Amino acid sequence: MLEHKQLKSRTQVTFILPEGSPDGAVSVVGDFNHWNPAAHPLEPRGDGTRAATVTLPAHSAHSFRYLAVGDYWFDDEHADSHDGTNSRVHT
Numbered sequence: 264m265l266e267h268k269q270l271k272s273r274t275q276v277t278f279i280l281p282e283g284s285p286d287g288a289v290s291v292v293g294d295f296n297h298w299n300p301a302a303h304p305l306e307p308r309g310d311g312t313r314a315a316t317v318t319l320p321a322h323s324a325h326s327f328r329y330l331a332v333g334d335y336w337f338d339d340e341h342a343d344s345h346d347g348t349n350s351r352v353h354t
Contacts, residue, residue: 264278264279264280264339264341265277265278265279265339265341265342265343265352266279267354269321270318270321272320272321273318273319273320273321273354274318274319274320274321274354275316275317275318275319276316276317276318276319276352276354277314277315277316278291278303278305278314278315278316278317278327278329278339279305279312279313279314280305280312280313280314280329281311281312281313282307282311282312282313285331285335285337286331286332287331287332287333288304288305288331288332289304289305289313289329289330289331289332290302290303290304290305290315290329290330291303291305291315291317291327291328291329291330292327292328292329292330293325293326293327293328293349293352294325294326294327295317295319295325295327296317300330303315303317305329319352319354320354321354322354323353323354324343324344324351324352324353324354325351325352325354326346326348326349326350326351327339327342327349327350327351327352328349328350338350
């Protein structure tokens with residue numbers, strides 16, 4: 264799931280997954296962080312979900328996927344769109 268918060272010329276996007284789905288550590292990777300799994304690990308939140316927040320330029324679109332332990336890549340079914348390979352977020 265994605266949450267968008269509009270700032271002046273930027274958009275704060277929070278990437279959210281249920282706790283334990285999948286098991287183990289998960290990162291959001293995309294063109295906004297050069298597909299670096301260490302850049303945005305999802306952290307536990309008080310409501311039982313895990314999340315990572317990224318600030319992106321407003322009025323832009325970015326490709327992303329999630330990467331879990333064991334080299335398990337997966338998409339966000341609730342993304343703003345999909346391009347066939349990746350999930351997409353629109354700011």
